[in-house]
Amino acid sequence: MTVGCTVEPKWVDMHESPEIELKLISDPMYLCGARELVGCIAKRIGFNDMDCSKIALAVDEALANIIRHGYNKSFDRPIWIGINPIKPEGDSIGGIEITIDDEAKQVDPCEMKGRELEDIKPGGLGVHIIQEVMDEVRYEKRETVGMRMIMVKRAVRTQESPRLSDAKCNANACCVTSIPKKSSKTRTS
């Protein structure tokens, strides 16, 4: 899938209903489609290739966690992905807000923590990866059933990367840099 560059994205305030919504069932075979969509939208917003890949990874991990833990590997349950571009503000060219809703059993949002990485063992890395990649991650109980996860990634403009609205688009001209995070070696999660 490719995203054309002829139409300017409509910047919206966060928490409005999403510009893009995707409903899928909890079958792992559809993870690739969700990744592709999110990565392409992130690219169109202006993130560089590496950040697009990491944002897609965060979404993949969130979906995999829902399938594995929320739905206990039931492959026919609903998941909704909502995507909003975030309006440029100050030095930031904006970013992307991604909301993922499910109908899984509700859990205390405070329990959604990554494990310590010092103990090298298979599994349990998903939440850590999401927290490492994204700038903001929140979990909420939905009103009736299921959980909601809200992830935000912001980016800063660099000299080489004009504001998206200034550039007559060419995907390569829209590269921006995500806000640097602390070194993964020093983070605790």
Next chain:
Amino acid sequence: MAKQQSDFITIDRPEQGVVVIAPTTDIDMSRSPELRTAIRQELGGGVHKLIVDLCDVNYMDSSGLATLVEAMRNASKTDTKLVICHMHEKVSAIFEIARLDSFFSIVESRDDAISL
């Protein structure tokens, strides 16, 4: 040189006791069980070096990482050396995020892995 192929995994035996497992596409939750099965089968067969060639893997998630961590543990139990080669930058990034980049033997090419 024996060569087996499935839809997702190619297996080569370039030398006696050396096996190269090469996934042919991205590794996520839908693909990692097949990779896990292939690695387990090879580790049980008197292999002294298992090479995972990621040349065609442009994306890997934590299920792929978990598969490789498990493979490394099982390899050490059978005295098998596990080496990863041809890792793309985006795949390398997830190893760094999970702080597993120093846990594995990672080399540039398949030849490097064979001669290691």
